Amino acid sequence: MDAALWAFGRGTGVVSLVALTVTVLLGILTRSGRPLPGLPRFSITLVHRNVALVACAFVVLHVVLLFFDSFAQLTVLDFVVPFFGSFLPFWQGLGTVAVDLLIAIIVTALLRNRLGLRTFRVVHWLTYALWPIALAHAIGNGTDGTSVWFLWLAGLSTLAVLAAVAWRVSARFVEFRSVRTGQLS
Template identity: 30%
Template structure:
């Protein structure tokens, strides 16, 4: 039997990365369920589960990256696991993981800084969580040791496909919302006939002030032009 001790750091990092992807996918799904309001009356339960999954995702990401420092094969430095495009091993896919990791960590922790960030600004920032998750998915499929294994793809599909479907639903609804706004006011056509002038307007009709053009709110009237 092969002694796993020399590969303990790599095995731990591998398991933590898999856990991070599963947890992040579940957190994204719950967040999208809340935003799309597909499950009405379950907001408090979903929010509690979402927050727990988000924190668990952060822990898994930290373990995934930190344990790589002890791997005897890669021998990565702290800069390799924390700065994009520094690692010499599968640089592109590794960089996707670095960006995704930082994105999920910072956006997840930003929830606790809403008081200073502002609720509206925080909601806009939080939308990038889905992008960070997609980058993490790309990192797992491009660099993951088990990416080509059927069991890995099957297990990931169980949590990724629902999240992708909810994300597509959310984007579709947002597109319809921005595309079907309030109808534009009519600029052409026949105007309604004007009613009789108000008494005050009738009294002021003979007064012709000299000066610049006056704006009535509808048509600019020159002070020197005759009134009809």
């Protein structure tokens, strides 16, 4: 049973990282107001939200499965206090920090209408910290973190996110507020 928990824990961690990567890419695309081939503009936001939900579900599965795995030997304190774990505390602590950031992002997303758009956006910018922290956790703490296939996956994910962020901060990135709000310029 422990082997199954360990395998599922590892697998859900990898799926979480891939889903978080896609979420970041779609989030940047959402801000541009541009469509994806085959999808209307409004559906990009829906796909972004749904992929983010999938990422969160897999993060929860990852944490819960490894909590019950006797090999991982995680305690409740490991989920709350970063850098306190007994096995690779720095890398495990990065995972705790990533989950804490994810919780902050989820809470503000759920309370978006009550907190206001400005607060939501400020906290949502934490995603740009969450993603590399989660990636570092996966490489440093993951069983497959230094496997060739995983390093390729991490490298491709990094290139995609860096390219999207570079586009986001470049002069070529134009937010189409009029497209999102239905106003014409």
